[in-house]
Amino acid sequence: MNKTVNQKAWFLILPVLVLVAFSAVIPLMTVVNYSVQDTFGNNQFFWAGLDWFDDMLHSERMWNALGRQLMFSGIILAIQIPLGIFVALNMPKKGFWSSFCLVVMSLPLLIPWNVVGTIWQIFGRVDIGLLGYTLDAIGIDYNYTQNTLAAWITVIVMDVWHWTSLVALLAFAGLRSIPDAYYQAAKIDQASRWAVFRFIELPKIAGVLMIAILLRFMDSFMIYTEPFVVTGGGPGNATTFLSIDLVKMALGQFDLGPAAAFSLMYFLTIMAISWVFYTVMTTIDKREGK
Amino acid sequence: MANTTISDAGGGEPRKMTIERPRKVARRIRPSGSMVVMALYLIFLMLPIYWLLNMSLKTNAEILGTFSFWPRDFTLANYTKILTDPSWYMGYVNSLIYVVLNTAISLAVALPAAYAFSRYSFMGDKHLFFWLLTNRMAPPAVFALPFFQLYSSIGLFDTHIAVALAHCLFNVPLAVWILEGFMRGVPKEIDETAYIDGYSFPRFFIKIFTPLIASGIGVAAFFCFMFSWVELLLSRTLTSVDAKPIAATMTRTVGAAGVDWGVLAAAGMLTIVPGALVIYFVRNYIAKGFALGRV
Numbered sequence: 001m002n003k004t005v006n007q008k009a010w011f012l013i014l015p016v017l018v019l020v021a022f023s024a025v026i027p028l029m030t031v032v033n034y035s036v037q038d039t040f041g042n043n044q045f046f047w048a049g050l051d052w053f054d055d056m057l058h059s060e061r062m063w064n065a066l067g068r069q070l071m072f073s074g075i076i077l078a079i080q081i082p083l084g085i086f087v088a089l090n091m092p093k094k095g096f097w098s099s100f101c102l103v104v105m106s107l108p109l110l111i112p113w114n115v116v117g118t119i120w121q122i123f124g125r126v127d128i129g130l131l132g133y134t135l136d137a138i139g140i141d142y143n144y145t146q147n148t149l150a151a152w153i154t155v156i157v158m159d160v161w162h163w164t165s166l167v168a169l170l171a172f173a174g175l176r177s178i179p180d181a182y183y184q185a186a187k188i189d190q191a192s193r194w195a196v197f198r199f200i201e202l203p204k205i206a207g208v209l210m211i212a213i214l215l216r217f218m219d220s221f222m223i224y225t226e227p228f229v230v231t232g233g234g235p236g237n238a239t240t241f242l243s244i245d246l247v248k249m250a251l252g253q254f255d256l257g258p259a260a261a262f263s264l265m266y267f268l269t270i271m272a273i274s275w276v277f278y279t280v281m282t283t284i285d286k287r288e289g290k
Numbered sequence: 291m292a293n294t295t296i297s298d299a300g301g302g303e304p305r306k307m308t309i310e311r312p313r314k315v316a317r318r319i320r321p322s323g324s325m326v327v328m329a330l331y332l333i334f335l336m337l338p339i340y341w342l343l344n345m346s347l348k349t350n351a352e353i354l355g356t357f358s359f360w361p362r363d364f365t366l367a368n369y370t371k372i373l374t375d376p377s378w379y380m381g382y383v384n385s386l387i388y389v390v391l392n393t394a395i396s397l398a399v400a401l402p403a404a405y406a407f408s409r410y411s412f413m414g415d416k417h418l419f420f421w422l423l424t425n426r427m428a429p430p431a432v433f434a435l436p437f438f439q440l441y442s443s444i445g446l447f448d449t450h451i452a453v454a455l456a457h458c459l460f461n462v463p464l465a466v467w468i469l470e471g472f473m474r475g476v477p478k479e480i481d482e483t484a485y486i487d488g489y490s491f492p493r494f495f496i497k498i499f500t501p502l503i504a505s506g507i508g509v510a511a512f513f514c515f516m517f518s519w520v521e522l523l524l525s526r527t528l529t530s531v532d533a534k535p536i537a538a539t540m541t542r543t544v545g546a547a548g549v550d551w552g553v554l555a556a557a558g559m560l561t562i563v564p565g566a567l568v569i570y571f572v573r574n575y576i577a578k579g580f581a582l583g584r585v
Binding site: 003004005006007008009010012013015016019020022023024026027028030031086087089090091092099101102103104105106107108109110111112113114115118119120122123127128129130131133161165166169170172173211215218221222224225242243244246247250251256259263266267270271274275278 | 400405554570
């Protein structure tokens with residue numbers, strides 16, 4: 001749509017600006033403030049320059065957490081995106097069963113995050129949980145509080161359970177918007193199922209898929225509640241992701257300076273990666289608009 | 291290009307039939323595979339929830355003592371306990387209050403902004419749009435401590451409005467994005483005609499425009515509701531007693547005598563109810579909402 005140039009539109013944006021500035025800019029400035037100061041307690045602060053940033057950049061703890069975080073987000077995306085597309089391709093196209101699938105699939109998305117954690121914490125317990133009990137019964141040594149691998153698998157399966165439906169819903173919406181004519185053309189050309197997917201469906205859902213990847217990347221990169229409830233970051237530090245580490249540092253140990261420096265770098269990392277996604281997304285939008 | 295091929299091929303009526311027929315056969319055969327996939331996936335989704343429901347209907351003795359796929363000793367005591375004890379059910383009331391407040395605030399400020407983004411171009415609009423999105427990306431963990439200090443210093447700590455305002459951080463950008471997507475679908479001629487007919491902007495917006503994007507408002511409201519409902523880190527940090535959300539209340543089940551599994555499971559089941567109730571109404575729009583109005 002061609003838009004009219006109108007600088008007065010700023011007045012319509014004003015309420016949003018005021019509100020978001022209040023709830024985003026002020027707290028963010030507090031963080032910036034802490035990140036360049038040190039304290040000996042008693043609310044006496046003094047200038048520390050960029051020492052905290054320097055500290056954090058050389059802190060093994062943060063690099064380890066970042067490594068775990070990247071690995072987690074990578075695995076999550078590698079499983080959820082293909083699985084989500086696969087599920088979407090198999091969903092009933094219309095009628096009662098289509099609605100039924102949509103509603104059931106959306107259900108995990110609407111459960112409070114700590115309840116998601118609680119559900120899986122119970123589900124995986126060897127004594128009272130279905131999953132843990134079954135695995136134990138067939139002789140697999142499974143204990144997510146002691147065993148690093150089991151903890152990782154639990155957290156990943158939980159996230160797949162929680163969020164794959166989002167990818168599937170988006171891909172499904174994208175697939176439904178493909179006109180029937182495309183499929184008929186493919187039929188005439190006697191295209192194989194794979195060719196239909198590769199040359200018709202995939203390019204057509206690329207835009208929606210970018211949004212799915214962006215959302216899944218963002219949310220998995222700042223995941224906190226679910227793994228915290230299930231494993232508490234353990235065993236040891238095995239599932240301590242960036243957010244968990246940050247909350248531990250800021251609210252647990254009250255190391256405000258390092259935590260603030262850490263926060264800023266964390267936020268900037270997410271923003272930088274998301275900006276790349278966003279640019280790709282808007283480019284696709286524009287190409288389709290032409 | 292694809293379109294021309296089709297119109298050529300489907301030109302004659304009898305030829306169209308021959309094209310249609312193999313497609314119908316294929317449809318009849320293919321679902322069997324799809325149905326298995328979907329059934330497996332839905333079972334995978336439902337199993338943990340079923341297990342929670344199963345546990346919530348058992349007594350603690352049965353949960354810990356015997357392992358069974360359905361409650362042998364069926365009881366509603368866990369639910370009764372939550373629904374009669376004020377310290378439990380007030381958690382739900384608190385959650386609902388701040389969620390509703392947040393939805394109302396988010397929509398009220400997002401509507402005009404989304405209109406501006408969808409209709410006008412102005413200085414810095416693209417940057418502003420991205421800046422709004424960055425707030426959706428902000429990790430709540432980064433904001434937990436500053437929010438705590440900000441709301442403590444202005445005396446709003448442990449109030450519903452504090453949590454509602456804090457959740458605006460990610461819900462306002464989300465609402466703007468979703469509404470903008472829906473508003474783009476409304477032809478601009480409608481606005482222009484209304485202005486020519488002498489409508490003022492507020493009257494046009496309320497009388498004509500709002501009904502046109504009613505479904506968009508519904509979807510945006512649903513998403514604000516949902517993200518405020520599922521969030522825990524900020525709502526827990528900003529409250530202690532008076533506005534404590536249900537999600538934080540659930541940690542109470544860990545007592546001296548160990549964990550009260552039955553009540554924990556029942557409380558978990560009850561947090562699923564509000565989402566399950568409203569989801570039916572937005573089922574056809576939910577993907578559009580998640581795609582920030584861009585499908």
